[in-house]
Amino acid sequence: MPFDDKLVADTITSLASLLGLMMVISVVGGRDPGDPLSRRFLFGLRVLAVLLACRILDWITGLGVFRLATIVAAGLLPLAALLLTEGLLRRHAPLVLKSFAAGGAVLFLLLAMIPERFVEPWRMALLLLFQFGGFLAIGWLVVMRDRASLSSAENRTVERMALSLLLIIPFMITDYRPGLVDMPVRLGGIAILFLCWLTIGLGRAGLGHRDTIAAFAVIALSSVFAGLALGGIDHIGWRGSVQAVVIVLSATLLAVIYNDSVSLSAEKRRESLLKHMAEGDLTDSARFLRGLQNHILVEGALILTTGELGDFDLKVLAAALNQAPVRSMADVHPDSPLDQDTREQLTWLFEKYEATHVLLATSDPLTLVLLKMSALAASAGVEMELRAVQRMAMLISQRERAA
Incomplete structure (x- = not known):
């Protein structure tokens, strides 16, 4: 498969997201791997990691087995997110929503086995609608939750996850191409990195939502400035500038995630x-x-x-x-x-x-x-x-x- 500018930008962003997920998996797995909520969260993170790894390998090698695994993992995402949400809310989701998430996972397991020439682009369009509908329904569960039944720490955790949905829902649309949306670079990796950062931040009780949003805004604006500056220096046009912004933002978020994970590990080892x-x-x-x-x-x-x-x-x-x-x-x-x-x-x-x-x-x-x-x-x-x-x-x- 030839490496054009889109593929290079997508690969770098996805690789940064994969590395961020691996760091978060290490942190969450080290806290209490026997906890049921931790197991649900780890399942969702691993599904995301498999999706990204197989997608990168699919782009690099062009082997159909990685394409199949990518579609299967993508179909599992709403189910993994729903299982985590049930654990966070300590409530069962409506049966119709469970059936929707589980049925969709089975459907895309079957659709993944059909050769691409017979099912594209409608398979990707259907996958987009399935994920979009699943995440919207999960967002509705979060907004309509019984806050009084949860502790302040539990509500804080749920709200952190809801913050990531604000990016995941619109950004995942850019991950589905060709034929649907022609973007210079996929932005789903940025949403995943933001989720990783929020997850790391759960270990810091003193970090509020406003602090997190303000820090992300500073990082995003700095990345936009750096990307546009690079675009202006090399005269790479608006598409190249957008790709530069996303690459810089991915690298910066990955560095922040690494720094926070090291700080948490050092804090755990610290002889206070x-x-x-x-x-x-x-x-x-x-x-x-x-x-x-x-x-x-x-x-x-x-x-x-x-x-x-x-x-x-x-x-x-x-x-x-x-x-x-x-x-x-x-x-x-x-x-x-x-x-x-x-x-x-x-x-x-x-x-x-x-x-x-x-x-x-x-x-x-x-x-x-x-x-x-x-x-x-x-x-x-x-x-x-x-x-x-x-x-x-x-x-x-x-x-x-x-x-």
């Missing part, structure tokens, strides 16, 4: 102080604090008791740390609201032990934990974890006194 709270020895405060000394983020933490703080004004230190149980070098800045005695005591404490942070571990007797952390390591998240560890140590101490 919360892990110490969950797995540390909570028998007594002394053992809990000794375990903290071995943590990678605060390795070498120094534990000081009342007897080792004889050079300091214990009343001033206790008052300062009861007011704010976690103090850092920033608190002793000349412009800080602390009084002079408190600032001098904390400054001396930090300088004597070359520490950057101090935690109040127990009030009676007074026990302090001094840490040495670089300014780069002391991120906002780590600061919050330090406060959580301090509170845990205080709770253990209070439990010991009550016993």
Whole structure:
């Protein structure tokens, strides 16, 4: 099969989508592969991956077996999407919709076996109508769902999937040619990459829908600018410019998906102080604090008791740390609201032990934990974890006194 500009652009976009799907499959499969919802989602993602892989191989080799597999996978998409939607909504879809999705999958399994010269282009037109109708019906289920029966996290997940439908439904029309729509490049791959990005984003609870849409808009506008600039430099015309925009957008989305998946993996492996709270020895405060000394983020933490703080004004230190149980070098800045005695005591404490942070571990007797952390390591998240560890140590101490 000759490689023209359309085929090159389609192949690059589809390959980027396939790589994005493989990353998402790895992320979703690593979360909880035994979960029924995860299995449904993985089934849909794998159907999409098979469709893209076989389509690329069909374009490159021209072998009929890949064309057959592409049509079969395309016919399975509404059924896979419906199964996922049922899992997300925790409700059965209407029987007529189930029959439509399952019957369509069987129909296109049979139609895929008929030679192309006998069934085209009406087979592609029928497949387009089937997918379009299936996705519209699924969108209707999502919009009409009983929101009160789902948790806020479940509603958030459903809404993320609905966002991807906003692109999938119009963009998939461009995937059906020749004869139906003459586009310079298929855009279905962009919708798939957007779906992959939304899926990766489900692992980030703080990322809202508005943030996602704004980020996608920035990426899309940047890609349009880059593609048009390339078109203007090489004078490739509007068709070449559209292809350049889509290729740049595909590559950018793939890079973002990869970066987010790596960040999620790193976050999963990260030795946070919360892990110490969950797995540390909570028998007594002394053992809990000794375990903290071995943590990678605060390795070498120094534990000081009342007897080792004889050079300091214990009343001033206790008052300062009861007011704010976690103090850092920033608190002793000349412009800080602390009084002079408190600032001098904390400054001396930090300088004597070359520490950057101090935690109040127990009030009676007074026990302090001094840490040495670089300014780069002391991120906002780590600061919050330090406060959580301090509170845990205080709770253990209070439990010991009550016993």
